[in-house]
Amino acid sequence: MLRRAMEYCPPVPHPPPSRLGFLELLIRLRRNPLECWSADFFQQPTVKLRLPFTDVFVVHDPHAIKRVLMDNWRNYPKDTIQRRILSSGLADGLLSVDGERWDVQRRTLAPIFARRTVTSFTMPMLVAANELSAKWATMGSSATLDVAAEMTLVTLNVLALTIFSDGIGGDLDEFRMAMNAYFSVIGRIGALDLLGVPKFVPRPGHRRLRATMAYFETVIDRIVGTRCRGRAVPVDGPADLLTLLLRSPDPSTGRQLSLSEIRSNILTFLSAGHETTANTLAWSIFLLSQSPEWRSRVVAEAERELSNPDDDLAERLIVTKAVIEEALRLYPPIAALSRTALKADRLGDLAVGAGSLIVIAPYVLHRHRGLWSRPDAFDPSRFLPEVRGAIPRFAYLPFGVGPRTCIGASFALQEATIVLAVLMRDFEMRLLPHADVQPLQRITLRPAHGLPMAISRRSAQ
Ligand code: HEM
Known part of the structure; x- marks a missing residue:
């Protein structure tokens, strides 16, 4: 009882008590889509909405999620809104392609993100974490920083x-x-997208987006060109993702990715893996700043385990990983997924017409009253190995599920675990008193006003 009274429930927009009208929905979608979820979405398994242009099914019933994302997934490709929001400009990358092209790329890229390859990246992840720690160490005894930007x-x-x-x-x-x-251009859901206005109608900021894409392409082409002449990859090339991409054949056909597919996938990894993991870390640090109990458990584990930086380091950081998984539950970086039904289907008792929009929102699912106990409370112990198996499989989807699940999930978890452990071992991080921390959904779910914190070295205390 006492423990419950002391539980920390981190900030979220207060759900409107009843459904929003269409105009209010548009305004809030543009401002912060999290504000659209009225209280009933957190209680109902599936909600059907009628918008002027289509039916929308908001699906949080585990059976229905399984049907959409796994059992009948080919009937539910990514819809145009998600395609535009998540993958503008990444036309040939894994995140955007469909059908046969997706099959080939997923088969080719899967070994690159296999567990053994990912654990071999422990060292570069530690190097990056230690470089940040060394930079912070030069900043004096009580520097203030926007930790989200860092x-x-x-x-x-x-x-x-x-x-x-x-x-x-x-x-x-x-x-x-x-x-x-x-990210600042592609992250906003505008009325033009919601109303299904075709892609060729210019959206605000998209001229700037084309210039940015051209810059990325030039940088990546220069690096690929320096690494290899044509497709000849040096046999003694460095053991990095670029070498793996240049060498990887499709296991079924032996065909290699084209240079344009390689370029799009590098860009896809950079954009899909950058802000998502950064926000996971920022939310984890914020949540720990509010919980002395979990902070000291993470620090003790980091001090013990980081002295032995083998490839299995992240697996030994059990408490740190539980904190990260709880941060991913409370603030899932990809707060909503959407699909379109190609053909008519049934989701439980509901008939879904062809062309309907399906929305599955991890943000709502992870706080659903029917699936979680104390859904709004920060409690990493839910993810400790002895009880983690009790979480229903389709109730926790920070990385999606099914064939189109995140290919970089183990990479991201390993990276976030290592970076969080290093920073918690080395620094005390306190939220500044005036800080107003609120989640904002743009392309990812981030702290709206950053995360201003006072940083001081732990060894110096
Ligand atoms: C905490 C960090 C991350 C989160 C929360 C996250 C989340 C997701 C989610 C939810 C999806 C599925 C989208 C859908 O079904 O519509 C996805 C797909 C994807 N993610 Fe991640 N991601 C993260 C990190 C990464 C990293 C580090 C990489 C690569 C380096 C990556 C690469 C991808 C790619 C390529 C896809 C598309 C997979 C496909 O369609 O076959 N992600 N991610």
């Missing part, structure tokens, strides 16, 4: 070190600024 630096650095181990070959800051510009 996390985007470290995750971009991890990707730079694991994709191109010999560096981006230019200015990492310039690349990061281009990434920020890219």
